[in-house]
Amino acid sequence: MRTLLKVTLDVAAANKALxxxxxxxxxxxxxxxxxxxxxxxxxxxxxxSCFFVFDLKDVSEIPAIAEPFFMQLxxxxxxxxxxxxxxxxxxLMNLQSIKGS
Structure with a gap:
């Protein structure tokens, strides 16, 4: 599933990491x-801040994606x-077919 990951870094934590x-x-x-x-x-x-658009294959991937940002930044x-x-x-085409039914 195409997914948007938006990350906003804590200023102090990001400064330290930098x-x-x-x-x-x-x-x-x-x-x-x-x-x-x-x-x-x-x-x-x-x-x-940053954002990434990527293919999330399974929701079980979410912790591995998010935790480094939570824990380190x-x-x-x-x-x-x-x-x-x-x-x-x-x-929208699918909506048209439903509406036409």
């Missing part, structure tokens, strides 16, 4: 693990199923 050299390693490890179709890095309300983590334009069109 100074210790673990922040780049955590991000690289996440990218290697998720193999995202897209990843972006930005700020939200003065905090470092005191981050806020959100996971949401998402659609691209093709998925949306397919879903």
């Amino acid at each position: 100074m210790e050299g673990s922040l780049p390693k955590i991000m690289q490890s996440t990218i290697e693990k998720l193999k995202p179709e897209a990843s972006y890095f930005y700020t939200v309300d003065g905090s470092r 005191n981050a806020k983590v959100d996971l949401s199923p998402v659609m691209n334009a093709e998925d949306l069109q397919k879903g």
Whole structure:
């Protein structure tokens, strides 16, 4: 399932991880693990943030994905199923067939 992982890092924890050299390693490890179709890095309300769009094969993967951010960066983590334009069109076409019934 195409999934959006949004991570907002705690400023103090991210500063410490950056100074210790673990922040780049955590991000690289996440990218290697998720193999995202897209990843972006930005700020939200003065905090470092990032998001990844990736294929979540099974919900049992969630702890392995989220825990490094929780435990090492005191981050806020959100996971949401998402659609691209093709998925949306397919879903809307399915609605049309239901409506026409």
